[in-house]
Amino acid sequence: MDFSLANEFEKQNDEDRKAIMLACISKKYFSSHLKSTGAEPLLWSTGLMAPEAYILHDAINKWIETGDAAQTRTAAAAAYSKYQRCSLKAAKNLLVTGW
Helix, strand or coil, X not given: CCCCCCCCCCCCCCCCCEEECCCCCHHHHHHHXXXXXXXXXXXXXXXXXXXXXXXXXXXXXXXXXXXXXXXXXXXXXXXXXXXXXXXXXXXXXXEECXX
């Protein structure tokens, strides 16, 4: 990443919050910032990626439908696999949920 975040983020209350970060290697770059907010990572990436809207579309729709992180990840990975023409296994290795 060619930038740094000058802001510090703090947990505001005890509400359950989920976050989706679609960016190259977002797990590495945003872990410390997300942890301090108290939010749980619903979907983020472990490597270089094309962070396109179809991933977010399918992830949000599955989350609304099921509320299940694993199913949300699978839906996002399936969309990525389809449009990027990579295997589902590769897409699942790229898009992960949780810490």
